[in-house]
Amino acid sequence: MTMIAPPLHRRLAAEAVGTAALAAVVVGSGIRATALSPDLGVRFLANVTASALALVVLIAALGPVSGGHFNPLVSVAAWWTERHEGTGLTVRELGVYAGAQLAGAITGTGLANLMFERPFLQVSGQARDGAHLWLAEAVATGLLVLLVFGLVRTGRGRLVPAAVGLWIAAACWATSSGAFANPALTLARMFTDSYTGIAAGSVPPFLLAQLLGALVGLALLPVLFGRRSRTAPVPDDARELVTG
């Protein structure tokens, strides 16, 4: 709508609240599904579906405020793809965005723990190790970046909320790792000893794989979608959803 971004404090509040709500749904639905079904397929179906639905509604509602990233690698990609245009995030904003996302993700994880009568923060003991899991994280994150910023580059940022939910749901099922695809959520999931937790020792290679995947996605972007013309106007709806 307007080209003027909201003030930074509102954008950070939106990133923190949105990432907290997302983490609460991811972690909470995992706990509830585990309590309800003995069928591991039904558990995962509930966890994945709830998480994807939350992604869609949170990005749609909060996108016009902050971009609706809720994911440091999406913020990095938003900064990178708009760095020559003076319209995107600055490097300093990138840092505080990531901080707000991480704080939100940990708070949301704690909220989910509390809602199921657990201590606010726990320590996960669930090891998730293996090169095939890291490959899966890279594939899931790379395609996330490629699809989201391909939509933005073709002037269809309004489809980003649905696209993220659709892709993450598909990728959770398609991958061995479950498609965390988000460093803030990956770090926060160390703090719940439940279905969606991850042991601290398994986190670093997950983060590295996600970063490498995102870089591949960014590298593929011009191969598939071309280079953006410097003179073309930025479509309103792309700005609306990605840089707020």
Place this chain on the structure above:
Amino acid sequence: MTMIAPPLHRRLAAEAVGTAALAAVVVGSGIRATALSPDLGVRFLANVTASALALVVLIAALGPVSGGHFNPLVSVAAWWTERHEGTGLTVRELGVYAGAQLAGAITGTGLANLMFERPFLQVSGQARDGAHLWLAEAVATGLLVLLVFGLVRTGRGRLVPAAVGLWIAAACWATSSGAFANPALTLARMFTDSYTGIAAGSVPPFLLAQLLGALVGLALLPVLFGRRSRTAPVPDDARELVTG
């Protein structure tokens, strides 16, 4: 479309019919799912999915008539957010809206009972007590209010039907309480002795938690979305869906 709201009797009829249909789906799908599946996860999946789908279609179809609230706390929030503009509900209308919603919810619950060969009204014996459940109700209701009126404030009221369905489905899975998030439905669910029932004694703290959550949601609204300019025109589609 038009800025002239339909006459009050049509708006009340829409709120009553819509809330009745919603309650019939919530209660009826719970009874059917319980009859069909021994897996508690599958039962909940069916109940949640059916309820969320009904919310989307009922708000979309009846929204232009009455706002499609079907929930007294949504009506309260609609009154509050538009109280300075002369376009929203009056306090008196708020009261009759809540009455129509409650009457509709009880009728719909009774209809579901009848459709499954039960007496029109029953008494639920299902206690739902505990601070963690109340926290869950507050979180689910607060985010519902924040997301719905954030969409309205940013001129995207047309997304409200989908957003409500998406959020409620996610919140049902994410919370220990199952995200009732609606005082009219909570009261009506005292009258079915089935999957979705709630014992009368458990109702008051649920209502209080929902109210507190809604207030937190309203308090967060300007923090994330800013204060509405007094001079800005109200977008058509926001009016269309929220105040009819």
Place this chain on the structure above:
Amino acid sequence: MTMIAPPLHRRLAAEAVGTAALAAVVVGSGIRATALSPDLGVRFLANVTASALALVVLIAALGPVSGGHFNPLVSVAAWWTERHEGTGLTVRELGVYAGAQLAGAITGTGLANLMFERPFLQVSGQARDGAHLWLAEAVATGLLVLLVFGLVRTGRGRLVPAAVGLWIAAACWATSSGAFANPALTLARMFTDSYTGIAAGSVPPFLLAQLLGALVGLALLPVLFGRRSRTAPVPDDARELVTG
């Protein structure tokens, strides 16, 4: 787009093909789900979901040709609501529409039987009797008519495909009868001895209940949505989807 309806033979072909595809999905998904899952809840979930998805895509794709009714009671309601405007179906067209729908539904049922190595037409022995089932059929059909033509009357015919799918999925779960809500499909389902079949003896009260429900839905239409102004122009997109 254009106010000129396609020629009748194309409209009848679209109604026949669309209803055949719908019947094939309803019946075929019931057979497959029965073969795959021992959990009656999972079976019904698969059958309902597949049927609702097919409704959405078939109405969306074929709606501009024939209106995408695939249901004689929807055709009746389309004729009734537009009878004073010279733009809807004539009584004679109504008859041939119903014929095309019934022929399509039986053909689609037979196709599903063949795809699962059964004879083209079978006789169902599955009795579905009881006043609570008839109440359920009336409720499901009445709300279908109310929601669809409420959308049309408020100029939002473009939402009809999604609304029909959402409502039917919700109603299948909410009702004891499974929400047949369609006389052509009800008659056709006599011809498969599988999950979705219905014994011939159970059909007449189902049809009567559906008819009564549709009449109640039509009677509620002006109560909720008002009477259409004679002078107001018919919105393009309403015509597009309902009368082609």
Place this chain on the structure above:
Amino acid sequence: MTMIAPPLHRRLAAEAVGTAALAAVVVGSGIRATALSPDLGVRFLANVTASALALVVLIAALGPVSGGHFNPLVSVAAWWTERHEGTGLTVRELGVYAGAQLAGAITGTGLANLMFERPFLQVSGQARDGAHLWLAEAVATGLLVLLVFGLVRTGRGRLVPAAVGLWIAAACWATSSGAFANPALTLARMFTDSYTGIAAGSVPPFLLAQLLGALVGLALLPVLFGRRSRTAPVPDDARELVTG
């Protein structure tokens, strides 16, 4: 947006990457669902749902580049329906499109194998034979072509991504064959010894049935949707999604 198609190398990259991602989701979700659930219905539900969601997001994101076909028979139909207008694929482009799709599908299948700690390429031993399966493939593919190009012909190409996902999900459940409906994916699925695999000996009749179904779909297109006027302008959004 623009009538100028992107350069061929970008279109081929988009077809290859999109078909690879699609194949990875189809095959990967089959492996994961098999590992998680003992209920064959839950397995199929997960596999079908993930595949359909991936189709929607991939066609939506990559459609403006290459048309988002990911299926040689869709490319054939795109060429055929636009052969007199000088705007569609040429015969030579059709060949390289099919090559890119097949290379992508095999790569994606291998990627899924790797993500689940299997060799890059395997040999499937799963026979899928029988006239009823071939009938099912013809029905699923024919309706896919009819619905997609019916939407394009009526100027609603923007609905194609959702329509493909909806139809494929419905058709998977409705058919005995599982609705492969795509020669590139069918060939690639020879190379995984898992849930979605197909033995080489079963492939030729599948391909033939898919081809015959597509031809029936193309033959029905003018019967239902009429012949396109030679003088009518091509709607932008149709071009956008089908020929890029």
